[in-house]
Amino acid sequence: MNNVENVVIIGGGPAGLAAAVYVARANLKPLVIAGSPPGGQLMLTSDVENYPGYEAIQGPELVSKMRSHAEKFGTRFMDDNVKNINTQNKPFTIKLSTDQEIQARAIIIATGASALWLGLPSETRLRGRGVSACATCDGFFFKAKTIAVVGGGDTAMEEASFLTRFAAKVFLIHRKGEFRASKIMQQRVFDNPKIEVIKNTVIEELLGEEKVTGLRIKNVETNEVNENFAVDGLFLAIGHKPDTGFLDGSGVLLDEKGYIKTASVAAWEARVGGNTQFDIANIKYQTATSINGIFAAGDCVDYVYRQAATAVGMGVAGALDAERYLESI
Numbered sequence: 001m002n003n004v005e006n007v008v009i010i011g012g013g014p015a016g017l018a019a020a021v022y023v024a025r026a027n028l029k030p031l032v033i034a035g036s037p038p039g040g041q042l043m044l045t046s047d048v049e050n051y052p053g054y055e056a057i058q059g060p061e062l063v064s065k066m067r068s069h070a071e072k073f074g075t076r077f078m079d080d081n082v083k084n085i086n087t088q089n090k091p092f093t094i095k096l097s098t099d100q101e102i103q104a105r106a107i108i109i110a111t112g113a114s115a116l117w118l119g120l121p122s123e124t125r126l127r128g129r130g131v132s133a134c135a136t137c138d139g140f141f142f143k144a145k146t147i148a149v150v151g152g153g154d155t156a157m158e159e160a161s162f163l164t165r166f167a168a169k170v171f172l173i174h175r176k177g178e179f180r181a182s183k184i185m186q187q188r189v190f191d192n193p194k195i196e197v198i199k200n201t202v203i204e205e206l207l208g209e210e211k212v213t214g215l216r217i218k219n220v221e222t223n224e225v226n227e228n229f230a231v232d233g234l235f236l237a238i239g240h241k242p243d244t245g246f247l248d249g250s251g252v253l254l255d256e257k258g259y260i261k262t263a264s265v266a267a268w269e270a271r272v273g274g275n276t277q278f279d280i281a282n283i284k285y286q287t288a289t290s291i292n293g294i295f296a297a298g299d300c301v302d303y304v305y306r307q308a309a310t311a312v313g314m315g316v317a318g319a320l321d322a323e324r325y326l327e328s329i
Contacts, residue, residue: 004091004103005031007322010082011110011243013040014308015298017066018315019108019322024073026323031076031104033096038079039063040112041299042308044127049140051308062308082111085250087291106293106326108318109252109260111243113299113306115236118150122206123234130212130233133240135159136307139166142233148173148215150203151237157185159237164194171231173198175220206234242300253290259303260296263288285321287314293329295321 007023009016012034023030037043045059054062067077078096086093091103115133117123123131132138135149139162147167149160152174160172172189177200179186189195198217205216207228215229242258253261264286287295297314299306 004105005029006104006326007031007106007108007319008033008094008102008104009108009110010094011035011040011112011298011300012038012067012077012079013042013063013110013112013298013311014066015112015311015315015318016040016108016110017063017070018312019110019297019319020070020075021066021073022316022319023108023322024070024075026319028323028326029074029076030070031078031102032070033078033080033082033094033102034067035111036079036081036097038067038077041115045134045137047128047141048137048308050137082246084246084248085252085294087251087294090293092293105329106322107295108287108315108322109244109247109289109294109296109300110298110311110315110318111246111300112311113240113242113259113303116239116241117236118203118238120203120206123236126206126208126212129210130208131206131236132233133236134306135162135235135237138233138235139163142167144168145232146230147171147233147235148203148229148231149235149237150174151239152176152179152181153237153239154181154185155239156237157181157189159235160195161188161192163235164192167194170195171198171229172196173201173203173217175202176200177221203234240299240303240306242303244300251291252294252296257303260289260301262286262296262301265301285325287318287321288325293325295325 006028007030009032042059042063048057081097083095094102143166146169148171150173200221207214217229218225244258295318297318298311
């Protein structure tokens with residue numbers, strides 16, 4: 001088959017780039033469709049201090065180093081987006097946003113997930129300057145500070161509780177009068193003396209030029225506005241959306257939130273008696289999807305940890321699985 005790629009990796013973040021290094025070193029000459037713009041969530045991250053080997057590094061610089069590493073071993077890159085994948089026949093056909101088509105014997109999907117934001121211009125301007133969507137990543141920078149968390153689910157409760165390890169005070173702001181989080185998570189927040197809950201309140205604006213200095217908030221029941229609610233940072237915990245829309249109609253199995261189901265998840269579901277919709281007997285690889293020959297890694301699979309380091313590990317696993325799959329066909 002002429003002009004057929006051995007492995008196409010979709011996604012240019014940590015998972016995709018780690019997979020590229022391993023696939024390239026196996027002499028499989030991978031092609032990475034890195035996205036436009038490329039780089040994933042790390043491109044929106046300023047200081048990274050929890051990635052092994054770097055005491056401190058800027059997110060975009062870390063991505064650049066990973067990409068250069070992959071290029072050193074012969075990885076090729078296209079900074080484009082995928083429109084859809086045709087899995088009906090092999091080799092698979094990948095259609096790009098430019099309508100160019102690429103064929104591949106194996107695919108590793110590592111498109112990540114995007115944090116949901118409030119949609120305020122000031123929020124965009126202050127990302128990395130007091131605005132974050134990852135408490136685990138950035139909580140350390142707010143020692144003895146006053147911060148706010150916005151959200152009403154389990155993630156918001158977890159983030160608020162975690163941030164009390166560093167912050168002097170944490171405000172949990174929710175636009176409704178009731179939380180959708182589990183009762184046990186709510187109780188942990190209510191019992192924490194460092195956390196103050198503010199219900200029925202929305203954030204209308206973030207204040208500050210070089211960094212976050214406060215918020216303008218509004219009570220949706222009374223319409224009372226606080227023009228300068230003083231905080232040093234804001235953590236968004238209103239959810240993430242996996243970047244998997246291009247898989248519609250592909251046959252790649254997703255969960256109810258759009259995350260890709262892999263064999264490791266399906267095997268766990270089978271053990272606890274769930275309906276996996278996977279033929280477990282035919283799945284040999286932990287990162288395999290429901291389509292034989294397509295693998296997935298990183299935040300488009302993982303809705304629990306969402307760390308660059310865990311994404312890298314999953315990317316390596318995806319690469320090794322893809323190599324073994326190609327050896328078997």
